Amino acid sequence: MATEYAPQTRDQWAPQGRPPRRHVLPPALRAPIEARTWREFGYLMLSLPISVLLFVFAVTMTSLGMGLLITFLGVPVLALCLAGCRGLGAMERARARVLLKLDVADPAPVRPKPGGGPMSWMGAMLKSGTSWRHLLYAVLHMPWAVFAFSVSLTFWSYGWAMLTYPLWQWTFPVYAGVDGLQLYGDSTHNVYLDSPVELGLTGAVGLLLTLATPWLIRGLAAADRVMVAGLLGPSRLATRVSELESDRGVVVDTAAADLRRIERDLHDGAQARLVALAMDLGLAKEKLTDDPEAAARMVDEAHGEVKIALQELRDLARGIHPAVLTDRGLDAALSAVASRCTVPVRVEVDLPARPAPAIEGIAYFTVSELLQNVSKHARASRATVEVWQTADRLMLQVSDDGQGGADTTAGSGLAGLAERLDAVDGILVVDSPAGGPTTVTAELPWRG
Missing domain, CATH: 1.20.5 (Single alpha-helices involved in coiled-coils or other helix-helix interfaces)
Incomplete structure (x- = not known):
């Protein structure tokens, strides 16, 4: 159903947005010199010595603790092992935060019973699933770090060396007494990279390696991101709580x-x-x-x-809570809201049934607030409200042809609206470039 309403009055105001940053080079060409590539490469280089330290500590302490379980001494040794792994895990989260720009929340601390003493602390540490995940990370990360270190260093060094080979090829005849880099040699003949064609081919292969290696490094770093987030962060249950x-x-x-x-x-x-x-x-x-x-x-x-x-x-x-919403549903209620807007509003509602009353109320007040923003700030000449169902989600979209610049920064009305939607597992997405148009999309659970 589509309904359009005429304006009554109009206010004028809208914030100015920042223009998007423009790059001279395309992503494929600027990747080798981007800060992100070098940060991730540094992360992979540091992973080898750090993972060796983690692995040695975890395996040594675990083996010692397991061997001493026949006596009481094995329990405190295992507890100290898990506590040490948690401390090293905090260091790994900080390293990922700086070099990978991955912000992983700290897991919940171990909570022994009040007044329980050392025994309570050891019991809480051994029962903590988070602590055992830190130990698993220490064991699994070492072989992966060896592989990632070897692959990234080999491709990165060979790529830059071959790319710059025409610049330092002269060092071989001057200091080594040969014509160039030797590819093959035996008692009968030797093959050197010394001709202009060979120098050009070497540089071209080096260029391809140099352009491809940053994406390889990003793939390896992505695996590290998964391991850090999955093993060193809070569990899904704790995050949901x-x-x-x-x-x-x-x-x-x-x-x-x-x-x-x-x-x-x-x-x-x-x-x-x-x-x-x-x-x-x-x-x-x-x-x-x-x-x-x-x-x-x-x-x-x-x-x-x-x-x-x-x-x-x-x-x-x-x-x-408007009576028209209770009696006639979103279509009639949103049409009534649109009739009070200061710009012409076209309303389209395509729902096979009515969602849960609570979700229906949130959808109504979301559209009401967005249309108030259109009236007060957008400088628009017309607006559109669309409501439809997709699978088990209720979708809302409010668009206008105003001057744009809306955002969800802290303190704005959109920020508060986003928090309200998030409280019921909803999502608010704002697309409002400077100069307009503005499109705000809200997604809510259906719960019919």
């Missing part, structure tokens, strides 16, 4: 803010009018016998105040 705790805080804060808004609106609006109305009716009652005409005028004014108070209460109720 943390997300739910954060989402619960957002929901509680949002509900408290809404309650404060409702209380303020009631106190400053309808409640104040009803108090004044009661006073006016009291005065009219006193004047009813002495001055009936004045009492009639006061009753008439009170009647007008009653109508205004009723309208304010209707607006307040619509802001809490």
Whole structure:
């Protein structure tokens, strides 16, 4: 269904966005000199000595602890091994954060029972799945680090050496007494890279290796990213629990803010009018016998105040949860919101059924806030609202032809809206380049 509504008024304001950064060289040519390539190459070079240290520590302490399990001494040795692996894991997370730009959250600390002493600490350490994952990382990373070190160093050094070979080929006849780099030699003949054609082919092969090696390095570093994130970070369950705790805080804060808004609106609006109305009716009652005409005028004014108070209460109720949304669904409710926007809005709702009431309410208020942004900031001449279902997700999209520049930086209305959607496993994506147009897409779980 498509419906279009006419404008009433228009405000003008929009932030200015930054133009995108432009590169002179394409990615394939600038990769060998990019800082990212050299950071990841440095990470792979450092991985070998560090992984050897981790491997030796983990294997030695684990073997010693397992061997001593026949006595009580094996338990503290294993606990110390796991604690050491956790400490070395913190170093690895810091190294990945600096060189790979991979920000892995610290796992939950070991929590022994209060007052349990060393035995409680050792028991908590041995029961911690995170600690054993750190030990597994220390054992598995060493063979991978040897492979990644060898491959990246070989390709990187050979690529640059062959690329620059025409520049340093002169050192062979001057210092080694041969014509160039020897490819083959026996008692009958020798093959050197010394002719102009051979120098050109060597440089061309070196160029290909130099251009291809950064992508090889990125692939090897990607495997390291997976290992660090999967073995040294918090578990999926712990991460999910943390997300739910954060989402619960957002929901509680949002509900408290809404309650404060409702209380303020009631106190400053309808409640104040009803108090004044009661006073006016009291005065009219006193004047009813002495001055009936004045009492009639006061009753008439009170009647007008009653109508205004009723309208304010209707607006307040619509802001809490509109009746049209409950009775007729998103199509009618969003059409009512669009009719109050300051620019023409086309509404298209294509839903096979109604989602869960909570999701329906969040979708309604999301579109309402986005259309308010269009009215206040976009400088748009028209806007579009589209709602549809994809698999088990409810999709919303609000577009306008305004001057763009909207973002979700901290403190903006879009940032708060993104937090509300995240609290119910939703996503908010903003595409608003400077100069427009602006497209805001929201994704919510269906939960029908």
